[in-house]
Amino acid sequence: MARVQLMVRWTWASVLAIVAGLCALAMGEVQQQCPPRGDIAPCTCTVKKNGLDILCEFTDQQRISEAMGALKGKPLVIFYLKLRHNNLKKLPGFVFLGLDIRHLTIHNSSLSVVEEASLSSIGKMLTQLDVSQNSLNQVPSPAFKNLHHLLILNMNHNKVNSLHAKAFQGLDTLEILTLYENKINNIDPEAFIGLEKKLKRLNLGGNGLTTVPQKSLAMLETLKKLEMQENRISEIHEGDFEGLRNLDSLGLAHNKLRTVPAKVFTHITLLNSLELEGNNIDTIDPEAFAGLEENLQYLRLGDNNIHTIPTEALKRLHRLRHLDLRANNISYIAEDAFVGFGDSITFLNLQKNDIRSLSGLVFENLNSLETLNLQNNKLLHISEDVMEPVLDTLRVVDVTDNPLLCDCELQWYKNWLRNLKDKDDEMMQKKRTVCTMSQEHREYSLTSLPLDRMQCVIKSYDDISAGGAPTTMAVSLNGLVASTTCILIARYV
Ligand SMILES: *[C@@H]1O[C@H](CO)[C@@H](O)[C@H](O)[C@H]1NC(C)=O
Numbered sequence: 001m002a003r004v005q006l007m008v009r010w011t012w013a014s015v016l017a018i019v020a021g022l023c024a025l026a027m028g029e030v031q032q033q034c035p036p037r038g039d040i041a042p043c044t045c046t047v048k049k050n051g052l053d054i055l056c057e058f059t060d061q062q063r064i065s066e067a068m069g070a071l072k073g074k075p076l077v078i079f080y081l082k083l084r085h086n087n088l089k090k091l092p093g094f095v096f097l098g099l100d101i102r103h104l105t106i107h108n109s110s111l112s113v114v115e116e117a118s119l120s121s122i123g124k125m126l127t128q129l130d131v132s133q134n135s136l137n138q139v140p141s142p143a144f145k146n147l148h149h150l151l152i153l154n155m156n157h158n159k160v161n162s163l164h165a166k167a168f169q170g171l172d173t174l175e176i177l178t179l180y181e182n183k184i185n186n187i188d189p190e191a192f193i194g195l196e197k198k199l200k201r202l203n204l205g206g207n208g209l210t211t212v213p214q215k216s217l218a219m220l221e222t223l224k225k226l227e228m229q230e231n232r233i234s235e236i237h238e239g240d241f242e243g244l245r246n247l248d249s250l251g252l253a254h255n256k257l258r259t260v261p262a263k264v265f266t267h268i269t270l271l272n273s274l275e276l277e278g279n280n281i282d283t284i285d286p287e288a289f290a291g292l293e294e295n296l297q298y299l300r301l302g303d304n305n306i307h308t309i310p311t312e313a314l315k316r317l318h319r320l321r322h323l324d325l326r327a328n329n330i331s332y333i334a335e336d337a338f339v340g341f342g343d344s345i346t347f348l349n350l351q352k353n354d355i356r357s358l359s360g361l362v363f364e365n366l367n368s369l370e371t372l373n374l375q376n377n378k379l380l381h382i383s384e385d386v387m388e389p390v391l392d393t394l395r396v397v398d399v400t401d402n403p404l405l406c407d408c409e410l411q412w413y414k415n416w417l418r419n420l421k422d423k424d425d426e427m428m429q430k431k432r433t434v435c436t437m438s439q440e441h442r443e444y445s446l447t448s449l450p451l452d453r454m455q456c457v458i459k460s461y462d463d464i465s466a467g468g469a470p471t472t473m474a475v476s477l478n479g480l481v482a483s484t485t486c487i488l489i490a491r492y493v
């Protein structure tokens with residue numbers, strides 16, 4: 001009896017499922033059918049989960065208008081309309097009238113005029129608009145003003161040279177605005193009016209800005225990410241970032257900065273990531289990073305002209321995790337270079353500097369260090385005493401491209417590598433780091449130092465097969481044994 005009931009129930013369940021499936025088919029997918037190919041040629045159509053995906057390439061305005069005409073008056077959802085590589089100098093009024101378009105792309109199509117009535121009819125549905133790589137020389141504000149549901153606007157690679165007042169008015173739901181690689185050198189103080197409630201990301205990179213457009217930016221209270229890399233900004237000042245109180249990430253890489261003055265970031269206390277690489281920075285004020293104490297974790301200062309670790313400025317950054325000082329002009333690291341802030345650092349990049357020596361306690365405070373890059377410096381020696389404090393935590397080390405001399409001190413490296421070999425780390429088998437044996441005028445891999453001929457006191461943990469050399473267990477190498485997950489990054493042979 002129970003068994004029959006179960007079967008009946010199962011049958012009803014499957015009938016319901018089938019009926020539900022048919023209904024879905026009838027209501028949704030039947031309607032979301034592509035029109036006959038010939039109707040929209042040369043455009044093509046495919047059915048996607050959320051609607052149609054229509055693509056028109058290498059054609060002109062006339063053909064596109066005709067294809068749009070063929071789509072009109074049907075209950076279609078055009079989830080993507082992509083117009084690429086066309087000759088579409090002007091987007092005419094009413095071209096999309098009667099269409100429901102959610103994501104519109106007009107890319108690399110010589111677009112320079114967007115008529116006022118071209119987009120207003122799709123304003124209720126459009127969430128993404130991409131007009132990248134065209135010939136727009138200003139923001140077509142009248143055409144944009146009814147896009148009240150737009151979340152993302154991409155105007156990258158156009159010819160906009162200034163942002164006029166109220167350029168984006170009406171786009172009150174916009175969260176992401178990108179203007180990368182235009183020619184912007186002037187931004188009206190009222191340019192971003194209308195964006196102050198929702199805008200989260202703004203990309204002004206690759207333009208011609210010479211200063212931070214402070215007055216224009218100040219109203220963007222919700223902004224989290226501001227990119228101004230690849231401009232010509234030569235100075236930043238205290239107050240430049242006032243108002244941006246939710247900023248999480250600031251990109252100023254590849255500008256023309258020479259100094260980082262005192263208190264310039266004091267208004268953006270939530271900042272987590274600061275990119276300053278690729279400038280000409282040679283001076284960092286001791287108070288440069290004031291205000292960033294509680295939240296800054298990523299600081300990129302590579303490709304500048306910094307001569308010493310800016311300890312005084314960095315001292316306050318007790319949350320700092322990632323410090324990149326690659327490709328600077330650092331020749332000397334003071335013993336107390338990391339005192340006060342080194343404890344939280346997990347990533348330290350010092351590659352491509354001019355570092356000649358590392359003295360005794362220099363890494364002593366780097367209690368969390370996982371990645372250390374010393375590649376391409378002028379180091380002759382890297383002693384075990386210097387490395388010992390960080391070997392516990394290190395997972396990645398790069399000391400390639402240094403003029404290392406083979407000496408007994410380099411055993412820390414070999415022992416570490418043995419640890420990796422135990423784990424059969426295939427990547428490491430292909431890499432090697434070398435030192436030069438001056439008497440023999442030849443290079444040795446640090447994995448195969450002739451320790452006995454060098455008359456070293458051999459330090460290791462397991463049995464030594466190095467030709468009957470004396471064996472001494474090194475007490476101070478506990479850290480090495482403990483670092484079971486280290487990876488040694490070195491140059492490929
Ligand atoms: C841009 O479109 C033209 C056709 O109008 C095409 O020849 C060219 O390769 C496209 N450029 C890129 C970068 O796609």
Ligand SMILES: *[C@@H]1O[C@H](CO)[C@@H](O)[C@H](O)[C@H]1NC(C)=O
Pocket residue numbers: 305307329331
């Ligand atoms: C690097 O620093 C040295 C002095 O420490 C200086 O002579 C040299 O000019 C600097 N290099 C650059 C590119 O500024």
